[in-house]
Amino acid sequence: MAFFGTNGVRGIANEYITPQLAIDVARSLGTYMGSQGVVAIGRDTRASGEMLKSAAIAGALSAGLTVVDVGVCPTPSVQYYVKEHADAGIVVTASHNPREYNGIKLIAGDGSELSREGEAEVEKIYYSKEFNAAPWNRTGDLRHDSNANELYLQGIINSVDHELIRSKRFRVVADTGCGAGSVTLPFLLQRLGCEVITINGQVDGTFPWRNPEPTPDVLTELAELVRRTGANMGVAQDGDADRAVFFDENGNFIEEEVLLAMMAKYVLKRKKGPVVTPVSSSSRMLDVAKEAGVELIWTAVGSINVARKMMETGAVFGGEGNGGLIFPEHQYCRDGAMACAKFLEIIANGQNLSELARSVPSYFNSKTKIRSEDLPATMEKVRKEVLSKDNEVDTTDGVKIWFEDGWVLIRPSGTEPIIRIFAESKTKERADALMNEGVGLVSRSG
Numbered sequence: 001m002a003f004f005g006t007n008g009v010r011g012i013a014n015e016y017i018t019p020q021l022a023i024d025v026a027r028s029l030g031t032y033m034g035s036q037g038v039v040a041i042g043r044d045t046r047a048s049g050e051m052l053k054s055a056a057i058a059g060a061l062s063a064g065l066t067v068v069d070v071g072v073c074p075t076p077s078v079q080y081y082v083k084e085h086a087d088a089g090i091v092v093t094a095s096h097n098p099r100e101y102n103g104i105k106l107i108a109g110d111g112s113e114l115s116r117e118g119e120a121e122v123e124k125i126y127y128s129k130e131f132n133a134a135p136w137n138r139t140g141d142l143r144h145d146s147n148a149n150e151l152y153l154q155g156i157i158n159s160v161d162h163e164l165i166r167s168k169r170f171r172v173v174a175d176t177g178c179g180a181g182s183v184t185l186p187f188l189l190q191r192l193g194c195e196v197i198t199i200n201g202q203v204d205g206t207f208p209w210r211n212p213e214p215t216p217d218v219l220t221e222l223a224e225l226v227r228r229t230g231a232n233m234g235v236a237q238d239g240d241a242d243r244a245v246f247f248d249e250n251g252n253f254i255e256e257e258v259l260l261a262m263m264a265k266y267v268l269k270r271k272k273g274p275v276v277t278p279v280s281s282s283s284r285m286l287d288v289a290k291e292a293g294v295e296l297i298w299t300a301v302g303s304i305n306v307a308r309k310m311m312e313t314g315a316v317f318g319g320e321g322n323g324g325l326i327f328p329e330h331q332y333c334r335d336g337a338m339a340c341a342k343f344l345e346i347i348a349n350g351q352n353l354s355e356l357a358r359s360v361p362s363y364f365n366s367k368t369k370i371r372s373e374d375l376p377a378t379m380e381k382v383r384k385e386v387l388s389k390d391n392e393v394d395t396t397d398g399v400k401i402w403f404e405d406g407w408v409l410i411r412p413s414g415t416e417p418i419i420r421i422f423a424e425s426k427t428k429e430r431a432d433a434l435m436n437e438g439v440g441l442v443s444r445s446g
Helices: 019-032 050-061 074-083 115-129 150-157 163-167 185-190 220-229 256-270 284-292 303-313 336-348 353-358 375-387 428-445
Strands: 009-012 040-045 064-073 088-092 101-107 142-144 171-175 195-199 234-239 244-247 273-276 297-298 318-319 325-327 330-334 363-369 392-394 399-403 407-412 418-425
Touching: 009 303, 019 040, 019 050, 019 088, 019 101, 019 115, 040 050, 040 074, 050 064, 050 088, 050 101, 074 088, 074 101, 074 150, 074 330, 074 336, 101 115, 150 185, 150 273, 150 336, 163 336, 171 185, 171 220, 171 336, 185 195, 195 220, 220 234, 220 244, 220 428, 234 336, 244 256, 256 273, 256 284, 256 318, 256 325, 256 336, 256 353, 273 284, 273 303, 284 297, 297 303, 303 318, 303 325, 303 330, 318 330, 325 336, 336 353, 363 428, 375 399, 375 407, 375 418, 375 428, 407 428
Parallel strands: 040 064, 040 088, 064 142, 171 195, 171 234, 273 297, 273 318
Antiparallel strands: 009 101, 088 101, 234 244, 318 325, 325 330, 363 418, 392 399, 399 407, 407 418
16 A cells, blocks of 8 residues: 555554654655755644654755744645745644544645655655755755744635625634644634634644544534524534534534535536546535536545646536535635635525525435455456446546446545445435445455
8 A cells, every 4th residue: 555645644643653754754755856945844733743843844954955834734724835935845734533643744836735646756765765865064944934824814815705704794613623723713714704602722732622533423512502602604624624514504514525515506606617526426516517517527536636637627616525625716725714714605695504505416325344455456356347237437446336326436445455335326225225236246356
């Protein structure tokens, strides 16, 4: 399996993600960059973040890069800073993973995640250990810039109808989970004229109240506060604030696949153009694109793949069914705070989130996973059997089999020896049946 997973390299802090690993990844990036240029380095709030950020800074300086330490920032804030002020970026984060994890994510000079090709080159250097070492008098300079989050917030405000939002004086409940969003989201909401009720808004890398993954079962307090305070919306972010999940004005959780289709529908009413999403996303996106008369482009799973395809095709919107929405007018990366500002714009234009959610087609999903000791061999057998039949098949990422009334996706994990099986249809019974067909296929091929 690749060193870099779907989104960077991750593992238990100080066991797998050690200071030495952080040093070597940064040295690898510096070697890849030819020991020239400026790299911005930031981190989320995890307890091990300062240790690993310091190690990454040391590695980058050793390779001769100029380093700008931007401190505690959401991942999209570092990306926004890189786009304007640096040639590359390193974010020390494990995103939504549990509190004991940490990781490293690499950012390209345009602010998007480093391409898969770029990651492969950096990985090759990492394993070869053939790093560029700058001469003693040319090791890099270290600077500090505490303004990254301010630039980022202003960028979001400039990308939405901020005057209309301010005029509505919305009430919003925000749970930033003690993560990096704690230093940005409440302040963004305040500057958009909202009355803000925050929970878990303190910076605390032990995540004392909930793990960084904002799932409905750990957000019951947020839902209750939305109901009790008569708020217009509830929002919760993951550890590095590149994703956000939302509750409507009644305190009901909006499923992430519904959220993605809701935003696509809103964007496509205002501008026409292609939309991009991974093959794992719901057919809701297909329905919304067809209704708007635009092309839907499927990609491999991972926000990096979605963002790159959006850049290639001039897409007007893209994202994943996990709360990761990408707005090209702002930047080509997932951005939880930008999504929040955009949903406020929707409400400001007169539509409650519950109404918009009801306007999106309804589907049911089933999923499971099967252990496999030889992922490539099993997947090749699945592919051969599927392609020998008449169904429409998409092999962009794993094997997705389309039926008249739904689909099943069989794809290998990028981080574990398992094969994931996802199915979707208009009824729960049919989704379960399609999932079981996928299980049968994998079992026969294992």
